[in-house]
Amino acid sequence: MISLPSFLAISFILFVSGLVVMIAKKNIIAILLGVELILNSAALNFAAYTRFVNQNLDGHIMSLFIIIIAAAEAAVGLAIVIRFFQIRESIHIDDATQLLQ
Amino acid sequence: MDYTIGNIAPIILLPFAAFVINAFIVKKVPKFAVGLGCITMFASFCYACRVFKDFVFVTYSADYYVHKVFTWFDLGLINGKPFNVDMGIYLDNMSAVLLLMVTGCALIIHIFSTFYMEHDARFGSFFVYLSLFTAAMIGLVLSENLLSVFVFWELMGFCSYSLIGFYYEKEGAGNASMKAFMTTRVGDVFFLVGILAIWSTIGSTSFVDIYAAIASGAFNDLTVVGIPLVTFSAISIFLGTIGKSAQFPLQVWLPDAMWGPTPCSALIHAATMVAAGVYLSLRMYPLMEAGGITTVIAYIGGITAFGAATIALIQTDIKAVLAYSTISQLGYMVLGIGVGAYNAAFMHLITHAVFKACLFLSAGSVIHSLHDHHTDGHVQEMPRMGGLRKKMPFTFIAMLCCTFAIAGFPFFSGFVSKDRILGDALLQALDHKTMIAPAVLGFIAALLTAFYMFRMMFLTFYGEPRDKELYEHTDVETLSWNRNVPLLILTVFTLGFWYSGSLTGQGLVKFPGVEHKEWFSTLIKKPDVEKFTKYKREAWGSTDSRDQFFEKAHYDANHGMTEAQAHHAHHVHHIGAIMSIIIAFFGFFIAYMMYIKKAWSPGWWSSKLSPWYRALQSKYFFDDLYIKVIIQKGLLGMNNFLAWIDMGIYDRYIVDGTEVINRFAYRVSNWFDNKIVDTVGVDGTGASVRLFNVVLRTIQSGKIQFYFMILVVVLVSYIWTLV
């Protein structure tokens, strides 16, 4: 039961869910939630491959860095969201079209 | 005393910088521009003083010079000869003295102009031109080769043109400026030809290279149109002098140049620019000597000195008298060059610059005071003056001293320099029969000079006022810093002992306690061409590294001649000096009898010599000759011929033929324009832009999630192709 394919399946579901959230939701924070899901699926994959394939700790290190980057990304992303909210009084993604004009 | 560029370049760069700055700001802040012009002139004068001090008081060597060059452009080897043009600075004793004179006169004239031009509408622009002119003149003095001399020469010509036509509202001023420009241009063309002749021969136009080439015989056996090349180039360069210094055939422009403001007449047409021609001839003296044209030069100088003096006899305009006297004095300088009085000619250049600048400024002071309320103009006519010495005591003193100087009274500078020229002329006349005529002309001109100058003085300052109303409207002069002080400073330097060391310059009357220094004739010597054959060139910007020792110059009572020759020369000079003193007093006496005592009537003379009087009135018909004969007969015919070529041949066949071709080309290009460029090119571009617009607008939605989807699609396509 606890085998590589099952972990891959869980990670796949997380990935697809994240993808759907990123595209379907129009709220910037919700999109960030989707990003977190995708990052988690990747990290889970690394950990699973380390456990079942090569048994060293490189995958753990990689997962750690993913967590670090996710934290940094969340901090900056949310700062941008708050700034955007200060300017536009909205966190709707379709309002962020300044670059288009 | 190591000279770097930093010591010398400011002399020229400061006035030039003032010109550049003033040219932009003069409309907004004319007063500031005037101040800037004067201050930069003063700084330039200080630098020139430093150079003068080093040359005359520190080094005191006849051979010392500073020469720094950089290559301006290099044409490589042409026919095996190097063709490059150097630019740079050549300073020797002559340049140092001239530099001090130019900057000093320019400074004084700048100061005087603040008085003279104060109420002029274009007060500021006048100083812009003055700055440019002074920079150009300084550049000419500092130049080390003929080409840069030519550049500055033309620059001065332009400034002269602008300043003669300064009152361009008056028609005469415009015509006079054009006349001056065109007349000097005749000389300049020959000057350029001479430069090219030298350049093509020795591959350089530098003074030192020319001297070296003369010494090493590079000019030997070369001929141009049948005459030796050295003679050809000497004549060509001397023609430049004739144009610029208003010598005999081309003297017509200088009297008309008096249309300009009086300070500019003082600076340009008395002190500096016209002297530049003489300076050029002095610089090229070895060439003139090698070319064997000194006799010609002496004749031209003598004729000019005499002819201009005779015309000055009957002039009634105070500035016209001074203009003709300038031509006459320039004739003396040229005569000095012709008779080999190198040092005396240059000394006359300096002394003349000082006293003639002072005379012009004094005349300006007089003219400025005499304001006619009927015509709202200034009065220059001497018949309306008279008795002004009570109204203008300071101007009177200055002008009187200068008149003494120019007339050649003892103790004054004019006596020292003119007498040396006349003495040398006399010496030459005794040796060569051909030189008798120039010497005689020179002595007669000295008589005439004394006469017409005192005539001018008496008519202006003595006797009863002839125009009472004008006289009463004239204010009494008070001593002012920018009107009388410049005049009085110049007046101090009309005394002879500044230049000669002794009061007479002859050593006859020794003033107690004054050492017989003679710095002027000791330091300024004919360039010894042999010395320049071993010459080593100094790079621009480096300090002077010549290890050569320059021995101090010593006063040589024999002037390099043997004892017997020197004795003979001194003897002749003493005779000349006594003759010129007698002549000066005689001229003074005639003028006194005619205009103070009124014992001799000028009218009797003019009726007795009426043909000559008419000739003088029309200035020896030179203007008629040039306008009626040369221009109307010769040049107008050529002009018509050229016009016929233009209209009959060029216009009819070439222009009209071009038109036919053009019309065909028009039709072709019209079709090409409409069909190809317009339809395909322009409209096609529009259509394609619209097409891409549709595509790109759809893609560039600005929706982040749409971009993300595109990203995903691209990623998927990667996966499908790679895996």
Next chain:
Amino acid sequence: MFDNFIFLSSAALAIGGALSVVVSTNLMHSCIYLLMSLIGVSGLYVTLSADFLAATQLVVYVGGVVILMLFAIMLTAGSDNKTVNRFGIVKIPPMGNLKTYIMSLLTAGVMGCSVLKMIMNINQTTKLGELPPYSTTVEQIGTLLVTDHVLAFEISSVLLLGALVGAAVIARPRLENEVTK
């Protein structure tokens, strides 16, 4: 047995949380669902005998990122009441509507197919019993971080510092004229 139980419950938590994030129409709720999902992933790490990773996941994600997000949600509350944008066009609801879901499912389907194509040929059937026994990884990870991966470690510290400063600078309140500019 215990492992299986932990695996199943963690997997259920992770998958359920993720799907709930997808379907939830309340932002606050979906954030909480994300929290559930992250906790589940942490449990999965435990079954993979990655104890340090599991602890980090809990501390950083559950304790940090999600709390941060909750704060952001609360700070931007009240933004959803505008239904038209500044051009007057009716906006898609913040949590999506049917159209966006269809679009996203299509994209996810394409992407998922591709990913499945990649992972289908993995026939790794290693069982848990054949693996080396459980041992703590903290010490080894610590050693690796300062030996083999020291450069990445240092760079990530710089990254974190940069993110810290950047976030502070971006989110700082500004003067009125700056905002209008």
